[in-house]
Amino acid sequence: MSIMRIGVLTSGGDTPGMNAAIRAVVRRGLSFGDVMLGVYHGYEGLMDGRVKQLQSSDVHGIIQRGGTILRTARSEVFRTPEGQAKAMQLMTAYEMDALIVIGGDGSFHGAQALADLGMNVMGIPGTIDNDIGYTDFTIGFDTAVNNVMGEMEKIRDTMRSHDRVAVVEVMGRACGDIALWSAMTAPADIVLTPESPRDWGEAASQLMHNKLKGRFTSMVIIAEGAGKAADFAKFVQEHTDVEIKPVVLSYIQRGGAPTAADRMLATRLGARAVELIHEGARNRALGIHDNHIVDVDIKDSTAHNENYDQSLYDLHSKMNRIY
Numbered sequence: 291m292s293i294m295r296i297g298v299l300t301s302g303g304d305t306p307g308m309n310a311a312i313r314a315v316v317r318r319g320l321s322f323g324d325v326m327l328g329v330y331h332g333y334e335g336l337m338d339g340r341v342k343q344l345q346s347s348d349v350h351g352i353i354q355r356g357g358t359i360l361r362t363a364r365s366e367v368f369r370t371p372e373g374q375a376k377a378m379q380l381m382t383a384y385e386m387d388a389l390i391v392i393g394g395d396g397s398f399h400g401a402q403a404l405a406d407l408g409m410n411v412m413g414i415p416g417t418i419d420n421d422i423g424y425t426d427f428t429i430g431f432d433t434a435v436n437n438v439m440g441e442m443e444k445i446r447d448t449m450r451s452h453d454r455v456a457v458v459e460v461m462g463r464a465c466g467d468i469a470l471w472s473a474m475t476a477p478a479d480i481v482l483t484p485e486s487p488r489d490w491g492e493a494a495s496q497l498m499h500n501k502l503k504g505r506f507t508s509m510v511i512i513a514e515g516a517g518k519a520a521d522f523a524k525f526v527q528e529h530t531d532v533e534i535k536p537v538v539l540s541y542i543q544r545g546g547a548p549t550a551a552d553r554m555l556a557t558r559l560g561a562r563a564v565e566l567i568h569e570g571a572r573n574r575a576l577g578i579h580d581n582h583i584v585d586v587d588i589k590d591s592t593a594h595n596e597n598y599d600q601s602l603y604d605l606h607s608k609m610n611r612i613y
């Protein structure tokens with residue numbers, strides 16, 4: 291079996307579980323006898339040659355750590371043909387047979403550009419947003435939802451003590467998955483997502499209704515793609531006598547130790563990416579579907595970037611009204 295020289299980088303927003311994926315890539319590669327090359331600061335480092343050979347000890351003790359030991363970046367220069375050509379030169383200099391890219395939608399677009407230039411690239415979906423359509427889950431999403439659940443508990447304690455309502459803004463870019471899953475599980479009384487637009491006046495009426503029925507502390511989750519917590523709070527304050535406080539969870543969602551589900555997903559995807567390279571596969575994006583690791587052509591991986599399940603939203607609406 292031939293020995294490969296495999297590069298690995300993380301790109302875009304960091305996500306809990308990226309380290310678990312790096313560990314899996316490196317350990318599985320070493321088990322084949324491969325040379326594993328860690329590229330620092332994503333595509334920026336690929337253009338500048340920030341490359342280091344990784345040994346087993348480099349990935350020891352990282353499965354439980356949030357963030358990414360390889361660091362990450364969002365690179366404007368790499369979007370240009372010149373930047374991409376520079377990255378190709380560097381990979382040729384390092385004699386890379388393949389590059390594994392761990393990141394989200396934007397990172398996959400970068401990987402597609404390298405595939406067009408002749409590099410063999412494998413994409414591993416790492417983003418808290420869960421906005422990549424061909425995979426049921428992306429690495430980091432489960433941890434982000436668990437983080438939101440934990441914070442909601444603390445917010446609820448103080449809201450209850452004052453008979454207040456909270457509107458909690460969560461991340462996700464244009465995708466409402468973090469909001470919806472957190473609303474189902476934390477839970478929240480009302481969820482506002484870009485995919486299921488809801489009239490704010492109607493949502494405010496529901497808060498009034500809850501108050502009249504004796505529920506003084508309602509919890510609202512708003513996806514960043516559906517608006518700002520501060521704007522919704524202002525709207526409710528202007529149209530009702532409900533006292534409401536906006537909270538923006540921000541980067542708290544993206545940090546911390548990955549959950550078991552994310553560590554497992556990252557480990558399976560990372561190992562499989564290396565196996566695919568050894569099987570002679572080219573330019574694949576990996577994911578999970580019905581608990582099986584799947585792979586699709588990386589060119590098709592960004593065609594459909596939604597996972598949102600409207601039936602979950604409908605169920606949430608039915609279960610969180612006071613009748």
Ligand code: F6P
Nearest residue numbers: 303394417418419461462463544
């Ligand atoms: O894509 C991950 C994400 O955390 C989004 O949910 C959020 O909109 C964005 O990144 C924040 O980007 P930045 O890290 O550049 O502030």
